[in-house]
Amino acid sequence: xxxxxxxxxxxxxxxxxxxxxxxxxxxxxxxxxxxxxxxxxxxxxxxxxxxxxxxxxxxxxxxxxxxxxxxxxxxxxxxxxxxxxxxxxxxxxxxxxxxxxxxxxxxxxxxxx
Amino acid sequence: xxxxxxxxxxxxxxxxxxxxxxxxxxxxxxxxxxxxxxxxxxxxxxxxxxxxxxxxxxxxxxxxxxxxxxxxxxxxxxxxxxxxxxxxxxxxxxxxxxxxxxxxxxxxxxxxx
Numbered sequence: 001x002x003x004x005x006x007x008x009x010x011x012x013x014x015x016x017x018x019x020x021x022x023x024x025x026x027x028x029x030x031x032x033x034x035x036x037x038x039x040x041x042x043x044x045x046x047x048x049x050x051x052x053x054x055x056x057x058x059x060x061x062x063x064x065x066x067x068x069x070x071x072x073x074x075x076x077x078x079x080x081x082x083x084x085x086x087x088x089x090x091x092x093x094x095x096x097x098x099x100x101x102x103x104x105x106x107x108x109x110x111x112x113x
Numbered sequence: 114x115x116x117x118x119x120x121x122x123x124x125x126x127x128x129x130x131x132x133x134x135x136x137x138x139x140x141x142x143x144x145x146x147x148x149x150x151x152x153x154x155x156x157x158x159x160x161x162x163x164x165x166x167x168x169x170x171x172x173x174x175x176x177x178x179x180x181x182x183x184x185x186x187x188x189x190x191x192x193x194x195x196x197x198x199x200x201x202x203x204x205x206x207x208x209x210x211x212x213x214x215x216x217x218x219x220x221x222x223x224x225x226x
Contacts, residue, residue: 002156033213043157043202043216056211090156101147101204102214104156 003027004105006091012111018079021108025072025093031055032074033094033102034066038087049074081112125223132193134220136186136203143205147214148177148188152199160188160201190222198224 003026013019025032034046036059045058049068060066063081068074078085088109092102126132138146144165149157163170163177163186170177176189186203200219206212 002158004156035216042218045213045215048211048213050211056213058213092156101149101159101162103159104149106154106156 002103002105004091004093004103006089006105006108008108009106010109010111012113013081015081015083015112017081017112018077019081019110021076021078021089021091021110023074023076023091023093023105025074025091026103029093029095029103030072031094031096032068032072033092034060034074034076035090035092035104036087037090037107043090046076078110083112086110086112122218123221123223125225126193128193128195128224128226130193132188132190132197132222132224134188134190134201134203134222136188136217138184138186138203138205140205140207140215141184142207144208145206146177146179146186147204148175148186149202149204149216150197150199151202151219157202193222193224195224195226198222 005024007022030051033048036044046060047066048056052068063079066076088107090107092104094100094102147162148160150160151157161172161177174191178187200221202216202219204214204216206214
């Protein structure tokens with residue numbers, strides 16, 4: 001157990017629908033990162049939150065949004081889903097030091113049918 | 114941003130052999146590097162990291178080498194075991210701004226008994 005908790009583990013939904021993925025960071029970590037992993041793209045950075053505020057944005061589609069709540073858990077919202085959004089979505093957290101690596105959760109596998 | 118890449122997508126070795134996984138990075142401003150291991154169905158797991166002021170760092174059965182001149186990173190695994198079979202990613206980041214980890218596409222290591 002890495003200490004980063006992601007729910008649900010699996011999600012199957014239809015095109016056009018909206019889903020919410022949830023992440024609880026490791027205790028004491030203020031930063032949360034979301035990554036998308038598909039077969040042909042590797043791990044793509046989506047967005048980072050630090051203590052409730054958006055800090056960095058990567059290749060995140062406009063149909064996707066995220067937020068971090070006062071208790072530091074984060075949610076990634078995916079809307080108007082397309083078949084191509086099927087992927088593994090990982091959440092990671094880290095401490096404040098620049099030289100810290102990220103601790104990843106076990107991911108949510110999203111399948112859009 | 115610039116990306117991190119890997120030379121070999123698949124590496125097959127025999128149990129007990131030493132394995133070397135290579136990574137070329139293109140961002141000369143990167144000064145912190147991490148190797149992650151990802152087993153099937155799991156999130157990436159931190160293996161070892163290295164800062165740009167170092168050339169070599171050793172862990173338990175793993176060694177990371179950094180050659181800044183040619184922007185090359187390698188992961189050496191001694192006495193490879195079947196449990197080492199996984200996908201290995203190198204990742205980099207810089208101190209500039211709110212830099213986040215950029216991942217390469219990964220190398221699959223297959224260890225035969």
